[in-house]
Amino acid sequence: MRAFCAPKETEHDVADTLPQLTLYNTLSRSKEPFEPIDKDNVRMYVCGPTVYDYAHIGNARPVIVFDVLFRLLRHIYGEDKVTYVRNITDVDDKINKRALETHGDAIAAGTMSLNEAIREVTEKTAAQYQSDMKALGCLEPTHQPRATEFVLPREDGKSDMVSMIQTLLDKGHAYIAKGAQGREVLFRVNSMEDYGKLSNRKLEDQQAGARIAVESHKENVGDFVLWKESNANEPGWDGVFDGETIHGRPGWHIECSAMSDAYLGETFDIHGGGLDLIFPHHENEIAQSRCCHGTDKMANVWMHNGFLEVEGEKMSKSLGNFVTVRDEMRGTSQSERRNMVRPPRSGSVMRISMLDTHYRQPINWTTERLNQIEDDLEDWVKMLKRIRPKGFQFNDPQNQIPSNELLNALMDDLNTPLAMSVIRRNQKEARKNEKAFKEFFGNIAFLGLINFDRLDGYLKDVSFDGMVGIKYRDEFANAWALKIGHLNDDHKLIDSIEKQWKADGIALNLTKSLEVTLRKKSADGDFDEIGDLVAKRQKFIEDKNWAEADRIRDELLEQGIQLKDGKDPETGERITTWEVKR
Ligand SMILES: [Zn+2]
Secondary structure, eight states: OOOOSSOOSSOOOHHHHSOOOEEEETTTTEEEEOOOSOTTSEEEEEOOOBTTSOOBHHHHHHHHHHHHHHHHHHHHHOGGGEEEEEOBBOOOHHHHHHHHHHHHHHHHHTSSOHHHHHHHHHHHHHHHHHHHHHHTTOOOOSBOOBGGGGSSOOTTOOOOHHHHHHHHHHTTSEEEEEETTEEEEEEOGGGOTTTTTTTTOOHHHHHTTOOGGGGTTSSSTTOEEEEEEOOTTSOOEEEEETTEEEEEEEOSTHHHHHHHHHHHOSSEEEEEEEGGGIIIIIHHHHHHHHHHHTOSOSEEEEEEEOOEEETTEEOOTTTTOOOBHHHHHHOBOTTTOTTOOBOOOOHHHHHHHHHTSOTTSOEEEOHHHHHHHHHHHHHHHHHHHHHOOTTOOTTOGGGOOOOHHHHHHHHBTOOHHHHHHHHHHHHHHTTTOHHHHHHHHHHHHHTTOOOTTOGGGGOTTOOTTTOOOGGGGGGHHHHHHHHHHHHTTOHHHHHHHHHHHHHTTEEEEEOTTSOEEEEEEOTTSOEEEHHHHHHHHHHHHHTTOHHHHHHHHHHHHHTTEEEEEEEOTTTOOEEEEEEEOO
16 A cells, blocks of 8 residues: 555655654653554564453454554554464463363373364453454454464474573573462563563562562572473473473463564564553563573564543443453343343444554443444434445455555654544535545545445344334344344354344344344244335235235234335336334
8 A cells, every 4th residue: 555645646655655654662761753663564563462352352452453553653664564463372281180071081092282272272262362453443463373282393494482591591581480389480570671661570579579589499589480390280281491391381471472572583563562561571581582582672563552440430340340342242130140231232342442542541441432333323324325426446455555644643653642633523514525524434444444244234123125114113222232243243142132032033134244134933933024015015016916915015014014015216116115113
């Protein structure tokens, strides 16, 4: 996407026509102009999910924030000039435990490897994660490596955790010690002069008040685990360190050092994650990578997004306000979640809600705010449908280019609240002329705010082929959930609602073209498409069997569906439409 903006006569190099991108760097605690190490390969790493539980909305925040940055970098440097890596953490004690419980016998018998067992127990959560992030409008990163694949030395020679740990041992930055739980390879924090720079913590502060006695095998209380021996009941990999085989598993931090090196090299441009990762995770990633490679920096820019609160409170399982992305998309009912009855949301509503706050500020995630965005979004979509110029293709990449004004906002350390206010003003002006419309659409599309393949899904008054029986009007919330679920690819939700309607003699039919139709249970117990009933009636009319034709019409009327006969204005053919009797 090199050409951009209105004047098309010359192909500018985008980077030359834009203001300077500045990003806030946690390392320097200031906003700095961003200059990539290599303009032809701009490299970014973001810490990804542990695929043990479903992602909560707090986990979704960095994914959305860095997706915006990914889009911006691609726009500046070119789509194929940015490498974005987001890892999948599938090395985790809880995951290991579950893998052993489920596939312990097969692992012991040698018919299944630990990695295969882990892949199986994390398959569902990993797939849900991908589907959730897609629904949130996020592009797929260039690479999504799994930690399990980078524990042991690899055939392709890419960096791995065991080899990195051995290098740290060789260079005197690590040592093997026996603790209460078995042998450990520990990182020697004293061996690094400026350890603690990212989090601004001094080693001496960390030592004060520490319970040294508990961990007497450590030289320094700040020393952290690189490798931990597994006991007989715990799964592990055979890591060889200083010639000793230690059956065990890696510490949490080393995976990101190995995988970032594997795909981005020893030093790269941007490393991102949530504020809560600064210490110890990112601090220790830096220590491992720099000491292993003998470099001054692991990444030039360290970016961290702020916290998220739900209805003004910190999100926690014990408070009962813990909301997963999946919960938000399905909605939570009284019976499921006593404290948290929430209507279903499209991924777009969640994305806009995130971007309305600057990424470094805390977000207060409220139902009120989400409702408001849902209403706004419906207005946007109605407008897009109504005033779309003839021949304007939503899918055409040339129509998905941001305006300079939007870019100016984003170039200033991703000022998305300002960008969103630009879009809200664009919407007010979109009616004026084609140029204004294009600017509105281009900005929405660039930020990935709507799924423009399925615009009808955003309309609340969409009545499934023009009809929702009066009797079923109360079910409208469910129908809406279905529509939303459909936007989010949540087929489980669709199934559960279909079941409920079926029990009541009404079934929903989801066609391949993603349209929803109602079906009514007939006397013989089959489900008839209302469309089929109309066709049947049409046939009776053609045969002049008025009695049967009227019977069908009256039966549908009882269901609150009124048929209207008329002529197709284009073909002149006789057609029957239906609407809800109010
Ligand atoms: Zn990480």
